[in-house]
Amino acid sequence: MKKINPPFLLSLILYLIYKLVSHLTGEPIFSLSIFIIPITFLIVNLILRKRIQFKSWFLSKLNIFLDKEESVITSGIPPDLLYEKVLLVIDESKFKLIDSITEKFQILTSTSPNFWTWGENIYVEIIEKNNTISEIKITSVTIFGSYSWNRNKKNHQHFCKLFEQSLTI
Amino acid sequence: MAIVVNLDVMLAKRKLQLKELSEMVGISVVNLSILKKSKGKAIRFTTLNSICLALDCQPGDILEYIKDE
Numbered sequence: 137m138k139k140i141n142p143p144f145l146l147s148l149i150l151y152l153i154y155k156l157v158s159h160l161t162g163e164p165i166f167s168l169s170i171f172i173i174p175i176t177f178l179i180v181n182l183i184l185r186k187r188i189q190f191k192s193w194f195l196s197k198l199n200i201f202l203d204k205e206e207s208v209i210t211s212g213i214p215p216d217l218l219y220e221k222v223l224l225v226i227d228e229s230k231f232k233l234i235d236s237i238t239e240k241f242q243i244l245t246s247t248s249p250n251f252w253t254w255g256e257n258i259y260v261e262i263i264e265k266n267n268t269i270s271e272i273k274i275t276s277v278t279i280f281g282s283y284s285w286n287r288n289k290k291n292h293q294h295f296c297k298l299f300e301q302s303l304t305i
Numbered sequence: 306m307a308i309v310v311n312l313d314v315m316l317a318k319r320k321l322q323l324k325e326l327s328e329m330v331g332i333s334v335v336n337l338s339i340l341k342k343s344k345g346k347a348i349r350f351t352t353l354n355s356i357c358l359a360l361d362c363q364p365g366d367i368l369e370y371i372k373d374e
Binding site: 214221300 | 342344
């Protein structure tokens, strides 16, 4: 059985509560106040989205209105070189480089907004596991939506494909 | 790894820096560094051709097969 996405479930519950309150009170306009909290969350997210400093906010489990997907790629390339390589991959791709912290090997990129989406933030972090192995941790997060409609997964697949292709020199 | 890239040896023989080779062949320093460390997945014939041209050497001077033990 397919796992139900918690933010999507939450949105569904909110909608059902809205319908219930609307039915019980008979005031649909007043019932809309139920959506004030999630809308506030989403506006805050839109304001903070372009700053890597707020990474922990976007990746926090408490930020229940965002859909996140995390994945890891391992590589034998040293972290400093890997960081430069990932920047090069992003530069040559459809992903847009937003922000980066060289000292921490952290990168923030995003996909462009279109008719279907406001875009997703993709946080990339390079971690040195030992002298021979480094890890690229990729987390794709929706900005304005509790369900990614598989876009997070597609972002990850696209990034992995680009990275693999870039290793053919 | 069975295939070893001896780019650093050839660079030393030709008294060239990686950056200089990068400018000569039009491949980024990052990609050449990855190649030098034998961490690349594959090498294109065009890349090999331009490196051989720039360093005036044979592909065998750059690539070496070492049997895994």
